[in-house]
Amino acid sequence: MSKKTPLSPDDEALFRQLMTGIRQLKQDTYVHKAPVKTREIQVKRLLSEQADNSHYFSDEFQPLLSTEGATRYVRADVSHFELKKLRRGDYTPEIFLDLHGLTQMQAKQELGALIAACRREHLFCASVMTGHGKHILKQQTPLWLAQHPWVMAFHQAPKMFGGDAALLVLIEIEEWQPPELP
DSSP: OOOOOOOOHHHHHHHHHHTTTOOOOOOOOOOOOOOHHHHHHHHHHHHHHHHHHHTTOOSSOOOOOOOSSSOEEEOTTSOHHHHHHHHHTOSOOSEEEEOTTOOHHHHHHHHHHHHHHHHHHTOOEEEEEOOSTTSHHHHHHHHHHHHOTTEEEEEEOOGGGTGGGEEEEEEOOOOOOOOOOO
């Protein structure tokens, strides 16, 4: 690298003359933090979404699901081709939920939170891992999911996404709309 050539005395004097009366700029960038009330409202909204989505899950209602072959379900207004694409693994899960070690009540709450998160984040495909265990959650999870109006279809996951210990779920998402300006 070459060294800078020093300014001549005339250039230095001209520079000082031009810079008289100039003061250093003060940094005025300020990052606004959301008020505490806004954060509290967001947490309450998330909990409300979770509760709203988990109230669809009933232990008494038994939807009619096929007992032969892999665990699967498709809503009446959804093409059976979507079920085939789930079975083949054409859809890659964008979010995963692991229900290992949860009680039935906790599992219902987590499923409600998963569906709310998928709708909020515009995620179309989710993976719900039930595991094998005592088969309680493995048997109940499809019954709960079939009751929810935003669940379009689900199928036992392909081997690469958990096999018979997981379900791939298609969630009906709203068309994306830009947020309204205040």
